[in-house]
Amino acid sequence: MNATARSLHMVDTEFHSLHGLPPSRGQIADVTTCRDLSILSRKLLKYPKILEWTSVRRDRFRNGTFFMTSANRLLSKMPEVDGLKTGYYRRAGHNIVATAKKEDLRLLVIVLGSPTAGIRNAFVMQKFTKYFSQQNQ
Numbered sequence: 001m002n003a004t005a006r007s008l009h010m011v012d013t014e015f016h017s018l019h020g021l022p023p024s025r026g027q028i029a030d031v032t033t034c035r036d037l038s039i040l041s042r043k044l045l046k047y048p049k050i051l052e053w054t055s056v057r058r059d060r061f062r063n064g065t066f067f068m069t070s071a072n073r074l075l076s077k078m079p080e081v082d083g084l085k086t087g088y089y090r091r092a093g094h095n096i097v098a099t100a101k102k103e104d105l106r107l108l109v110i111v112l113g114s115p116t117a118g119i120r121n122a123f124v125m126q127k128f129t130k131y132f133s134q135q136n137q
Contacts (some may be wrong), residue, residue: 008043010036022089029091034110040106041084041097051099054083074098074121078128084108086117094120102132 002014013036013137016028023029044050057076074081080100085094093113100107109127114120 004050005036005040008039009038013040020087022092034112037097037110037112038108040118041099044084045106045108047101050084051082054085055081072096072098073117077121078125078129080132088117096120096124098128100122100132100134102127105132105135107131117136127128 001018002013008096010032013030013032015022019060020030023038036040054070054072055075056070058067060066061068071086072081072083074096078100080102081098082101083099084097093115094117095112095114096110098109098111107128110122111120111123114123
């Protein structure tokens with residue numbers, strides 16, 4: 001993963017886990033930046049399957065015995081939102097890589113280190129609303 005990150009010119013990213021979850025005691029945390037997440041996100045968006053997966057609000061797994069609900073609450077608040085990734089752990093705060101599309105305009109908003117998910121989501125919604133409203137001017 002680190003070699004791929006470097007090949008994409010993600011110069012401030014270091015992966016120390018395969019899963020991206022908060023580090024266990026004694027593990028080193030993964031590190032990245034908004035810039036590097038933007039590079040990765042733009043690369044991922046070239047594959048339509050990613051939005052098919054990240055736009056799912058709720059789905060059944062394990063032969064229908066397990067429901068999983070997306071942590072991306074923006075999926076149900078703005079119809080234009082179709083992904084991409086949320087995250088949280090105490091040291092890093094509430095994070096999101098959010099993408100939305102209206103007509104021919106796709107936007108990407110990245111927030112790292114927000115004190116709450118609500119503040120993070122409000123900021124993202126504000127940016128999407130602002131730039132989508134300017135689209136028709």
